Structures are given as C-alpha cells and as structure tokens.
Amino acid sequence: MNNFLFAAAENDAIANCKAGGMGDVVRDVPRQIAEKGDKVNVIVPSYGRLHQKGKFITTLSFELRGFEYTAELYEVEPKKILKNIYHYVIHHPEIEAGGIAHIYHDDPEEPFFTDAIKYFIFCTAVAEAVKQNAFGKLDIIHLHDWHSSLLLFLREYHLDYEILKKIRFVYSIHNLAIQGIRPFNDNYSSVKNWFPNVRYDEERLLDYRYPDCINLMAVGIRFADAVHTVSPSYKEDVMKPSSPPEFIGGEGLEKDLQLANEENRLFGILNGCNYKNINAEEKGHIYRNTVKALFRWLQEESKKYKADFLAHTGEKIMKYVGNRPKFIVSSVARLTEQKFYFFKRSPEAFVEILKKLEKVDGIFMLLGTGAPEYEDLFREMSYNHKNFIFTNGQSESLIDSMYLESDLYFMPSLFEPCGISQMLSMRNGNPCLVHHTGGLIDTVKHMKTGFGFDGDTYDKKIENMLSTFDVALDIFANDKSTWKKIQTSAKRVRFTWEKSVDKYYEVLYKV
Template identity: 85%
Template sequence: MKNFLFVAAENDALANCKAGGMGDVVRDVPRQISEHGDKVHVIVPSYSRLHQDGLFKTHLNFSLRGLSYTAELFEVKPKKEFPNIVHYVLHHPEIEAGDIAHIYHNDPEEPFYTDAIKYFIFNTAVAEAVKKGAFGDIDIIHLHDWHASLLLFLRAYHQEYTNLKDIRFVYSIHNLAIQGIRPFDDNYSSVRNWFPDVVFDHRTLMDYRYQDCINLMAVGIRFADAVHTVSPSYKEDVMKPSSPPEFIGGESLEQDLRTADEEGRLFGILNGCNYKNINIEEKGFIYRNTVKALFRWLQEESKKYKADFLAHTGEKIMEYVDKRPKFIASSVARLTEQKFYFFRRSPEAFVEILKKLEKVDGIFMLLGTGAPEYEELFRQLSYEHKNFVFTNGQSESLIDSIYLESDLYFMPSLFEPCGISQMLAMRNGNPCLVHHTGGLKDTVKHMKTGFAFDGETYDEKIKSMLDGFDQALDMFQNDKPAWKKVQTAAKKMRFTWKKSVDKYYKDLYQFDTE
C-alpha cells in the first residue's frame, strides 16, 4: 500500500474549507486514490476555526524568526467518510481566517503579506510533522499551488528537513496568475525574517520581474519532481508568454515551464468531474429556487446595501413563474476578470446577446458575486434589460437548478486552466458556448458537444462569440434533431476522476497502475 500526503490551502472534503476549484480537486483525488487501495493523508491549515471539534494528535515544535514555535495537529471528520483517507488541520494562532471564504487574506497594499506568513508557519509545521512520522512513511507528497510550495524550499535548503529529499514531490498548478511573491529581506513578511538561519540561493528562487523577491509559484515549478497543469491544452498555453487580453499564457513563468517540460517533469492532465452522488434539484423549480434565494439574501445584514436590487430581481423573476421563457442561457461563476473580462470591456456585445435572446423569448440568468466593479456593471445591466436576471449571491439549490434547466451554458473565460462548470452543465445534457482556451478546448467540441469561439485579435474573438451564439440559437430554433444530437453528445461525455488519477499514477507518481 502506497502512502500519500496532500498539502493544500483548501479541502472541500471538510465543511467550510473551499474558496475555488482547488478545494474540489483536493476532495476528489484522494477518494480515487483510496479506490486504488492506497492511503492518503490530507492536511490544510485550521484558520483558527476548523480544529474546534477535531481530535488532538500531537504538538509540533520548530524554529521560525529565531524563536520557538509550537503548532497543533488535529485529525478532523470529513463531510463524508472514505476508507484509507485521513483529514487533518494544523492550528497555530497566527494562521488566521482571511476575508476571502474565511481562508485567504486580501492585502491590496502589499499582496500576499498576511498569507505568506500563514503559509510559512503552516509549511514548516507540516515539514516537522513529516519528520516526526505523524503520517507514517510517505511515498508521495502532493502540493497544490503556491501556498504549499514552501515545503520544496525547506527540502532544498533547511538543515532540519533533509529527510524530505527521500520523498517524491508532485506540484499541481491550479491558478498560475496568483504566485505568492514576497521580498527576500527588509520586511516582516520576508523569507529572511522567517528563516534567518537558512542559507539559500537567491538566483534560483527569485522572481524574474522583481529580483529582490521570491516567487513561490516558481519554487513549485523549479523544484518539484513532477509539475502538473489541470488540462493538456493549458499545459501548451502556459509555455507561451502572455499577451493580454488576447492571450493569457505563462504569466512570466513560461521559461520555467518550458524547462520543466524539456526535463520531462511537466504533465497536462485534465481534472475529472463527479458523476456519482449528485445533489440535484428536481426540474421545474428554477424560478421558485430563485425567489427563495432572494428572500434569504434580503434578510442578511451584509446584503442590505443591495436590498433594492434584490427586490427588483424578485419582481422580474415573478413574471417568468407563469409565463416561462422559451430559452435560458446562463452562467454561474465568480465575477472576476478571468471569467467576464469580455463583458466588462464590451458590454455592448453582452447587450447584443440579450437582444438576440429577446427575439426568441429567451432570458439570460447569471449567478455570482465577486469584484465590486463587475457586480456594479451587471446590476446596472439588469435594471436596463428585462430579460437579464442577475442573482447577485450564492445558493447551492439555485446553482443546481441553473445547471439542470438551462438550454445553453455560457463560459466566456479569458483563460481557463481546466474549468468544472462546463462539465457540470454537460453532465445534465446542456450544451455550452465557451472560449476556445485551456481546459475548455479539451472538453467542448464546436458543433459536436457544444459551441466554441476564438480569434487572433480581441475584436475577432468578440465577433466569433456573437456568431457562436447565433449558431446555437439558430440550431435550437430551426434544427431540433441537430440540437438533440449535440445535447446527447454533451451528456455522454465522461471526464472521470478514474481516468485522470490513472494518469497521475503513471506520470506524476510514477507507479505501476496494474
């Protein structure tokens, strides 16, 4: 039996421990490994809250800032038990909950200032736990994004943790744009302040643009035994330089990624999707679930500033309860540049889409919260356009209803390492219209399992997006057999974790899968 340790900032196998797609992966991959008959330990920070009902395992003593530190390791209960998977959280009072999903801190003045401190402490405590044998003899340590890459720094340079050199390290990239850049010196949240006795090589660790800083995303890419992007096409994208907004690629790390590829260490393996135990709403409840969500949000203190907008949305949705629209286009996503840049830069293109929908008695439903400027834009558009329903909040049952009852799921991401929304929509037999980039390229085939748009220049992309929308609407209205065929083909697609994890075993873990 092989023994794994997963180290990450979030884990959706635990309640209230997810901010994005990484949490899903850290939940699902261990389950698949457990089906292989192997053992997995998964560890995340406690963020001063997740350890409260946990079972205390051990104290971990280590040195940081020239001082003695003690952290506590707790075993915690997951939402669902699986054989051979043990979940842990690590508690230290300086690892606090942030303002993003009670996990990450948002430090606009000095990016990563608070998070770097949290993850310096967390990773050193994890290294100590491994050294102490808290998880038994480990074969593979699988790290996720920059929050866990400091273990590779400790493995390379820290006298106390040379034992880590005997273990194979795998590094998964979920969001290449967020790199964990901090100064080497002269700052409380700097490498030198937290590791004053560690002798390290600046050149090997530095960010190319800010040479007096460490780039922790780069550390993962440069030092891991295997580096993993969450789709094959995204792997190809990140080896090229970014030229925004037309193309988002390696985000200044393309040289490191090309080197990893030349050394045979870089692998693109598509994330899977869960096709079992699906929590599904019944069909026909989309409007009722919208109203329920709106009433709930109206009672929340934090949403008082937009009570007037929520009421406006409620009034709008009531009209559709009796007189159902003939076509629903939808999107569910965090409102960020990555997901909706095209709409923010070209709101007139989005208005064009709403006009096309109007002609076929269709509506556009968008659910999400996020960057204030995006929320503001969509609220404004909702006031101006009767057939745009913007549900500005979070509701699991409404999200399920949207995935279940949409006719066309829209995903115009600027870049997409893998994407899960398109898989969830396709699982329900709903075709998607996607930007032909990253994981969207690997999962949606134009005119076969959905619709795609692309272009050499920004203007070409926008034109192609509107043309793609026309093609979808035209097929829906005028060629029902072809539409049915696309729906069936979408529903048949299976992006299983079994397939993905078999590839992990072969490429990332380098085990025999027999």
C-alpha cells in the first residue's frame, strides 16, 4: 500500500473549505487513489474554525521568527466517510479565515501579506507533523498551488526537515496567475523574518520581476520532482510568454516551465469530473430556486447593500415562472478578469448577444459574485436589459438547476487551466460555447460537442465570439437534428478521474 499526503489551502471533502476548483480536485483525486487500495491523508489549514468539532491528534512545536511556535493537529470528519482517506487540519491562532470564502485574505496594499504568514505557519507545521510520523511513512506528498509550496523550500534548506528529502514531491498548478510573491527581507511577512536561521540561495527562489522577493509559485515549479498542469493544452500555453489580453501564458515563469519540461518533470493531465452520486435537482425548478435564493439573501445582513437589486432580479424572474423562454443561455462563475474580461472590455458585445437572444425569445442567466467592478457592470446591465437575469449570489441548488435546464452554457474565459463548469454542463447534455484556450480546447470540440471561438487579435476574438453565437442560435432554431447530435455527443463524452489518476500514477507518482 502506498501512503500519500495531500497538502492544500482547500478541500471540498470537508464542509466550508472550498473557494474554487482546487477544492474539487483535492476532494476527488484522493477518492480515486483510495479506490486503488492506497492510503491518502489530506491536510489543510483550520482557518480558526474547521478544527472545532475535530479529534485532537497531537501538538506540533517548531521554530519560526526565532521563537517556538505551537500548532495543533486535528482529524476532522468529512462530508462522506470513505475507506483509506483521512482528513486533517492544522490549527494556530495566526492562521485566520480570510474574506474570500472564509479562506483567503485580500490585502490590496501588500498582496499576499496575510496569506503568506498563515501558509508559512501551516507548511512548517505540516513538515513537523511529517517529521513526527503523524501520517505514517509517506511515499508521495502532493502539493497544490503556492500555498503549500513552502514545503519544498523546507525540504531544500531547513536542516530540521531533511526527512522530506526521502519523499517524492508532486506540485499541481491550478492558477498560475496567483504566485505568492513576498520580500526576502525588511518586512514582517518576509522569508528572513519567519526563517531567520535558515540559510538559502536567493538566486534559486527569486521572482524575475522583483528580484528582492521570493516567488512561491516558482519554488513549486523549480523544486518539485514532478510538476503538473491541469490540462494538456494549458501545459503548452504556460511554456509561452503572456501577451495580454490576446494571450495568457506563463505569466513570467515560462522559462522555469520550459526547463521543467526539458527535464521531463512537466506534465499536462486533464482534471476529471464526477459522474457518480450526483446531487440532481428536479427539472422545472430553475425559477423557483432563483426566487428561493433571492428571498434567503434578502434576509442576510451582509447582502443589505444590494437588497434593491435582489428584489429587482426577483421581479424579473417572476415573468418566466409560468412562461418559459424559448432559449436559455447560462453562465456560472466567479466574477473576475479571467472569466469575464471580454464582457468588461467590450460590453457592447454582450449587449449584442442579449439583442440576438431577444429576437428568439431567449434569456441570459448569470450567477456569481466577485470583483466589485464586475458586479457593478452586470447589475447595471440587468437594470437596462430585461432578458438578462443576473443572480448576484451563491446557491448550490440554483447552480444545479442552471446546469440542468440551460440550452447553451457560455464560458468566454480569457484563459482556463482546465475548467469544470463546461464538464458539468456537458454531463447534462448541454452544449457549451467557449473561448478555445487551455483546458477548454481539450474538452469542447467545435460543432461536435459544443462551439468554440478564438482569434489572432482581441478584435478578431470578439468578432468570432459573436459569429459563433449566431451559428449556435441558427442550429438550435433551424437544424434540430444537428443540435440533438451535439447534445448527445456532449452528454456521452466522459472526463473521468479514473483515467486521469491512472496517468498520475504513471508519470507524476511513479508508483
């Protein structure tokens, strides 16, 4: 039996520990490993709350900032108890919940200041737990994004944790744009402040743009035994320099990624999707679930600032309760530059889409929260366009209904390491219209399982987005047999974790 440790910032196998797709991966991959008969330990920070009903395992003592720090290791109960999987959290008072999903902090003036502190503590506590044999003898440690990459710094340079050198380390990149950059010196949230007695080589750790800083994403890429991107096409993208907004690639780390590839350490393996025990909503509940979510949010103190808008959305949706539109386009995503840059920069293109929908008695449903400037844009558009339903909140039942009942799922991501929304929509037999980038190239085949657009320039991308939308509308209205064929092909395609994890064993884990 092989023994694995997954270290990450998120784990959706336990309640209230997910902000994005990383949480899904850290939930699903261990399940597949456990099905093979191997043992998996999964560890995340407690964020001051996740340990509260957990079982205390041990106290962990280690040195940081020249002082003795003490953290606590707890085993916690997952949403679903499965054989061979054990879930843990690290509790320390300085590992606090942030404002983003009660996980991450947003420090506008000094990016990563607070998060770096809590993940410095978390990673050192995990290293100490490994040293104390808290998880048994480990064969593989699988790290996810910059939040856990400090374990590789400790393996390379910290004399107390040389035990880590005996273990194979795998590093998965989920979001290359967020790199965890902090100063080496002269800052409370700096490497020197937290590890004053560790001798390290700045040249091997530095950020190319800010050479007085460590780049923790780069640490993962430079020091891991295997580096993993979450789709094959994204692997190709990240080895090229970014040229925004037309192309988002290696984000300054393309040379490190090229070197990892030359050293046969870089692998692109597509994320999987869950096809078992799906929480399915009943058909026909999409508007009811919208109204239920709106009434719930209207009662929340934190939503009072947008109560008028929520009421406005409720009034709009009531029109469709007994009068279903002929065509529903939907989108579910965090409102960020990555997901909706095209609409923010070219709102007239989005208006054009709404006009095209109006002609066929169609609506566009968008659900999400995120950056204030994106929320403001979509709220304003909702006031101005009667067939745009913007649900400015989060509701699992409504999301399930949207995936189930949409006619076309729209995903115009500027870049996409893998993407899960398109898989969830296709799972229900709904074609997707996507920007052909990263994992969307690997999952949506134009005119076969959905529709894809691209272009050599920004203007060409926008032009092609609109013309591809016209193609989709035309097929839906005038060529039902082709539409049915695309729907059936979308539903049949399978992106299984079983297939992905088999590949993990072959090239990442080498066991």
